[in-house]
Amino acid sequence: MRKAKRQLVAVLLVLLMSALALPVNAQDGEPVIQPQPCEEPGQLTMWVWDEAWAEIIGASIDQWAAEYCPGAEVDLQVQPWGQYWDLLQTNAAGGDLPDVFNMSQPFFYFYASNDVLLDLQPYWDQYGVDTTVWGSGMVDPYRWGEAGDLYAAPVNWDTxxxxxxxxxxxxxxxxxxxxxxxxxxxxxxxxxxxxxxxxxxxxxxxxxxxxxxxxxxxxxxxxxxxxxxxxxxxxxxxxxxxxxxxxxxxxxxxxxxxxxxxxxxxxxxxxxxxxxxxxxxxxxxxxxxxxxxxxxxxxxxxxxxxxxxxxxxxxxxLHAVGYVASSRTENPDLAANLILFLASDEGQRYFAEAGGVAPANPSPALQQLWIDSFGDSDVNIQAFVDATVDSQGVTAxxxxxxxxxxxxxxxxxxxxxxxxxxxxxxxxxxxxxxxxxxx
Amino acid sequence: MASSRLNFLGPTPLSRRRALWGMALIAPNTLGLLFFFGIPVLIAFWTSFQQWNALKPPVYIGLENFERLVDDQMFHTALTNTLKLLGLTVPLEIVLAMGVAVLLNQPLAGRSLLRTAYFLPVVTSTVAASIVWTGAFQQRYGILSSLLEPVGLGDYKWLVDPGLVLIPIAAVTVWQRLGFDMVIFLAGLQSIPGVLYEAATIDGANRWQRFRHVTLPMLSPTTFLVMVLAVINSFQIFDQVYVMTLRTVPGGVGGSATTLAYYLYRRAFTDSEFGYASAIALVLFVIILSVTVVQLAGQRMWVYYEAEKG
Structure with missing residues (x-):
């Protein structure tokens, strides 16, 4: 009994300390999107189409599994772009979709209209994420249904x-x-x-x-x-x-x-x-x-x-790749929790640091990290960041x-x-x- | 007792064993053909009566896909383009291949080298060849455009102009088929007995007469074979269209480069209309089959088989 109480105190202390440490990490104030611990760990499969992305996302997932969902296992698979959509379609037909996968705006309509994707809006509400923090072009094409529910979390942006x-x-x-x-x-x-x-x-x-x-x-x-x-x-x-x-x-x-x-x-x-x-x-x-x-x-x-x-x-x-979940996943809560982390400031840091791909999370600190990844230069990279705010998503x-x-x-x-x-x-x-x- | 059930294989145990051996030897190929060709073809046949986007379960819709074909403007365009390509490629291909084969049948210096050169395009991947040809046909900067510039043909938009785009596609097709046809023609030419030419020469036939009255008739079974293959091939033109229009307008402006094979690919793999695409495939199959049957029936009029006279 006493031992348990001591453990509880220790856990609380750790939590308190990490809460105190957070503002020091996020120098530009509060994180835009805060990850949450998962309720119950489990197993997920995930598909991406790019090797380099798999490495970045893999590192991000490792952090999630270590800090927010101990015991969770994610089988991250790369299906190259050339066969990605054919495979996705045939797997969807066979009822065997990965739990979480990358989506592209022009393809979203097909999958959403065939009821293959999980509505993430209840989770955004539950986690208290305001979906308008993302630039209009990043999320508008991923909205579906009369209420404009957001079915995807944007991974990156291109302007x-x-x-x-x-x-x-x-x-x-x-x-x-x-x-x-x-x-x-x-x-x-x-x-x-x-x-x-x-x-x-x-x-x-x-x-x-x-x-x-x-x-x-x-x-x-x-x-x-x-x-x-x-x-x-x-x-x-x-x-x-x-x-x-x-x-x-x-x-x-x-x-x-x-x-x-x-x-x-x-x-x-x-x-x-x-x-x-x-x-x-x-x-x-x-x-x-x-x-x-x-x-x-x-x-x-x-x-x-x-x-x-x-x-x-x-x-x-603007085009943004999205993270979506399958509507037939056995672990919708876990899938949504992973997506939340991947979209959070902590999860997106890996993209910002890797350079090349701009992180969708609008945190100024992350965007600056991305700009800095190109090294010292006079080039006005900020022009691309500025263009994200009032942007137009892919409608085709x-x-x-x-x-x-x-x-x-x-x-x-x-x-x-x-x-x-x-x-x-x-x-x-x-x-x-x-x-x-x-x- | 077991052997009595195998009686259909042959009258004696030895013949039965031989038959079993034979079947065992052709089994891998036959099974492969059955599983990777026969069964999919049957499924495609069934799919053509369905509406199926590969996500939702297929719905049986009877002949609706075929009724839709009748009014589908793009299908008509694709059919017309396919027939135009047939007209552009098959005669040219046969004449050129026969000409090259007759020339390379002469005792020329470097003959083997030339034969190899003409055959090279056959073993070149169509995709790779088409990419190179796409560059060659590019307006102004393409090598072909540069070569044609002195004669005032340099500034044509070969790959985007709806009135021209079939020409580069036909050119690549002929260029690539030439070597294959040539080899068949060479084999045909070498099976013509020299004694016929000697007899014709003694009768006073000149070079042209010998070609017209000895080579052409004796070669007609080969010509027939080449023609049947060339026609079937022209109905299946796909890679060239895919690659040569990919970077500008896939399938050509207004479908000007779209062939039947390309159209069915687009319907299936871009538009996810597998039922409709299967219906197109079935129609294409029927067209090829009937054209081939007509050709077979027509061969009596012009194909000369030695055995018949002998």
């Missing part, structure tokens, strides 16, 4: 900004762009930096969904491609047409290369042309930072996307992906199809793919 060649700006006698620059400033710079005789283009910003034209549509205040709730195609809306026309003009003036010149609809190829000095300004994701630091041989910097002159908006398309999904990711791009920026005509045919196709009855 878009403009990489520009400082040497080319110097040579043209232009000032470097700064946050708050507008479409007009951008167009003027693209014109001034273009040198047709030497095959040098001022810019390349329209390619593909995430890095491309949807950012410009979002800046007009229009939701790109399809409305939230997937009820309607928005490409024929005024804002979409304005953005696409603006971009098509720049292309037709010769300030931006065609898809055929770039060789593909992939912004990676546009980035390669930027790195080889053939394009002065390129829209690129935060995931390009490691490549840029390593391979770009000239002086460069990053600036946020130019703002629409009237709305004043600069909205980046499987069936319409190619139509809006590449087909409309080639029509407008290679085959010179008039914008009105291209959006009409694309919308016509999209409408056939939208679900008839809404969630």
């Amino acid at each position: 878009i900004a403009i990489f520009y060649n400082k040497d080319m700006f110097d040579a043209a006698g232009l000032e470097y762009p700064s946050a708050g620059w507008t479409w007009d400033d951008f167009a003027a710079a693209a014109e001034a930096l273009t040198n047709a005789d030497e095959d040098i283009y001022g810019a390349e910003v329209y390619l593909e969904f995430q890095a491309g034209y949807p950012n410009w549509i979002a800046a007009t205040g229009t939701t790109p491609v399809v409305e939230a709730g997937r009820a309607r195609c928005t490409l024929a809306d005024e804002g979409s047409i304005e953005a696409l026309t603006f971009l098509q003009n720049l292309y037709q003036q010769g300030y931006m290369p065609s898809v055929s010149i770039v060789g593909s609809t992939s912004p990676d190829d546009a980035f390669n042309l930027f790195a080889s000095g053939r394009i002065a300004m390129v829209a690129g994701g935060s995931w390009k930072l490691p490549v840029a630091f390593e391979e770009v041989p000239f002086n460069w910097d990053v600036v946020q996307l130019p703002a629409h002159p009237e709305t004043g908006l600069s909205r980046s398309i 999904f499987d069936e319409i992906w190619d139509a809006i990711n590449s087909e409309i791009v080639v029509q407008i920026f290679d085959l010179d199809v008039p914008v009105e005509e291209a959006v009409a045919s694309t919308c016509e196709f999209i409408e056939t793919q939208l679900p008839e009855q809404q969630q």
Whole structure:
């Protein structure tokens, strides 16, 4: 009896000490998301598609199992991207899904609408997590049902900004762009930096969904491609047409290369042309930072996307990978507890420290840790972080992906199809793919 | 007593044992074929009458998938493209392969080397070859575009222009099939008895006449075989489309590069409509089967078999 009491006192002391120690660790105040101990340890399986992520997440899981859920075991498996979705689908069909797995925004709809995913909202409520702490683009695409329940915890974020060649700006006698620059400033710079005789283009910003034209549509205040709730195609809306026309003009003036010149609809190829000095300004994701630091041989910097002159908006398309749980898991409480930890400041620290992948947790300390992981540099990495706040998630999904990711791009920026005509045919196709009855 | 049950294998114990041996030897292959080909084909047949997205249990919907095919614009486009590719590849492939085989049947210096060179594309992976060709066909910077520039053909958008995209796909297909056809033709050419050419020469036939009246008829069974294989192959064109349009617009702008095989792949693995995709596969199977049957029936009109006359 006495022994038990002494043990209890010891435990309380340890708890008290660790509570006192916490503020010292989290220097920038309270953690944004606080992990909780699990109620009952058990076994979970988890799938991720990336080896490097598996290492980071594995370290994070070890901490969870050691400090918050002693006795829990997680079988973490890597299913490479090339087969990830096929395997997930066949396993879902066989009723044999992993308990916890990574999800991508364009795929979420398919799994959510087939009732495969666990609703995490009750757990967010139980744990007292305010789901609006995450930037809108990170979580909105993972909401489902009438009440907008959040089914996923975002792992990371990717945003878009403009990489520009400082040497080319110097040579043209232009000032470097700064946050708050507008479409007009951008167009003027693209014109001034273009040198047709030497095959040098001022810019390349329209390619593909995430890095491309949807950012410009979002800046007009229009939701790109399809409305939230997937009820309607928005490409024929005024804002979409304005953005696409603006971009098509720049292309037709010769300030931006065609898809055929770039060789593909992939912004990676546009980035390669930027790195080889053939394009002065390129829209690129935060995931390009490691490549840029390593391979770009000239002086460069990053600036946020130019703002629409009237709305004043600069909205980046953001994609966040999510952690989701299977609706058929035998351990929903445990799965949710693990996800909570992985999304917490403590769990996300591993991503911030590893560099490369930006942690979704908005804690300023974590974001700074991520920026610092690139070492000392003058590059304005903060531009990517700033873009997360009022960001636009991925609205496109499987069936319409190619139509809006590449087909409309080639029509407008290679085959010179008039914008009105291209959006009409694309919308016509999209409408056939939208679900008839809404969630 | 056990042996009486095995009587169907042969009249004597020895013949029965031999038959068993034979069956044992072909068993691994047959079982493999059955499990990895026969059974899936039967399942696909059944799936074509279902609606199935691989997540929810399949629902039997009768002939609905096939009715949908009738009105599916993209299916019609894919069928047209497949037939266009057949027209673009098969005649060219046969003529070129026969020409190359006849040339390489002559006593040329470096003949073996040339034969190997022509055969190399056959053993090259289609995917790798298609990637290289995609680069070659790129507007302005592609090697082909550079080569064609002096004749004013340098600035074509081969891989995105809906009116042109089938040409690079046909080109890769012909380039890759040529060596295989050539080898079959070479074998056919070498089985033509030299005495026929001697007789023709004595009768005063010139080079063209010998080709027209000896080589062509004697080679017709080979030509027939090559043609049947080439037609079937052209119905199955997939990799080239997949790889050569992947980086721009998968399947081509407006489906301009979409073939039947590619379309069914997209339906199954992008849109998760396995029932519908199986229906397309079944239709494709019926088309190939009927075209082949027509070809077999038509061979009497132009294929010359020595044995018939002999």
